[in-house]
Amino acid sequence: MVEQTRSGAPTGASLDRRTELGQFLRTRRGALKPEDLGLHSFGRRRRVPGLRREEVAQVAGVSVAYYTRLEQGHSDNVSAEVLDAIARALRLTEAQHVYLTQLAKPKPDKKKAPCPRPQHLRPALQQLLDALEVPAYVTGRRADILGWNRLAAALFGNWDELPPQERNWARLVFLSPTTRNVFVDWDGKAAAIVSMLRMDASRCPDDPLLAALVGELSVKSEEFRRLWAAYELRRKSHGSLRLTHPLVGELAVSYEILHLPDDPELAMITYHAEPGSASADALRLLASWGTDATTPIH
Structure with missing residues (x-):
């Protein structure tokens, strides 16, 4: 224990x-x-x-x-x-x-590699991300951010500035003031992240990196401790968010969570706005500005 x-x-x-x-x-x-x-x-x-x-x-x-x-x-x-x-x-x-x-009732699978195995993004998946004309990224176990495209960086922050171990939604949502300000409904995003970590914990309780992440967030964030203790779990494959960007203001976007068939622990998340809306115009503006629209993460 x-x-x-x-x-x-x-x-x-x-x-x-x-x-x-x-x-x-x-x-x-x-x-x-x-x-x-x-x-x-x-x-x-x-x-x-x-x-x-x-x-x-x-x-x-x-x-x-x-x-x-x-x-x-x-x-x-x-x-x-x-x-x-x-x-x-x-x-x-x-x-x-x-x-x-x-x-x-955990399901032992002798053919399956242990949970703590490293996760990597295939080059073809990164190429697909780069080809998409909407913000998109791929997450893995523990809410790690494994790959993203230029529009995702423009919308959420320049993850390339962070060391790989810090490219993690849980750390960003609970410990980064800049990321916190992105989400109009921060409470909803925080609850979704904790739910994701809880599901990972039930699948891979022997993952020391997950235990270390939960322990770190529990020490540093009272809000995380409260949500972790509540066991409020939800699974969503799609939904909507309101985001705030320092250059284009507030946006209303929809998201789709697409789990990859060959590795269900990897998920591609895409964002789009309703055609003809002010939010769609804002996304096009961010795309046209390119790297100039990318905000740093503190």
Whole structure:
């Protein structure tokens, strides 16, 4: 088991799957009230808010002892059907359900390289990025930024100025004031980044680089600690953002997240504006200015 901060964030070399499972279940149980499950709130006085273990077990149709063992991190023999029932009882989102399953029933794959293996961008993917006429970049595990085109640099900042280990969305969103100012809804972007890291943690709990990143952000950012402890997970493949650029002002853009078939841990994210809109004009203006539109990252 790794050492943790009071928020539950790791400070050691890896994430402990059993600890994560137990803390996740307790956090989600604490976020619900009996009324949320159609139960009457009666009996002994509640010392802390949230559901009791027996209430979750009742709704899920399992014994209290069985659920208690699961909350203690013992999931060796748990079935998919039981996990589905617990997910319904705890009102988990689709992403939280996946997270629960990956923690409770990890799939060992002897043919797969270990999670900490380095990730690289194929030259052909960089060529594709450069050929696109919209801002685009590729991210990998831990929200690392592996490649980008000129328009992405103009929109978000000159990532080429950063050393490779600092080209990471989580570090930029939580630790860079310049990047923070880019997002009108910074809270939404921050929550999305934490959700991404949580999903990576469930797939690769033995990744020491991820544990080190989470530990660093937990020490340096109170906002990160709060979001990491909340287990609010969402998965999105598309959406919209409002951004602020120092040269063209506020833009409304839509994004698409495209996972690469040969490596689902890599994703290409593209941004575009509604045709004929002021935001589309702003993107064309940034493209015409080229490197002159690229802002430094502090």
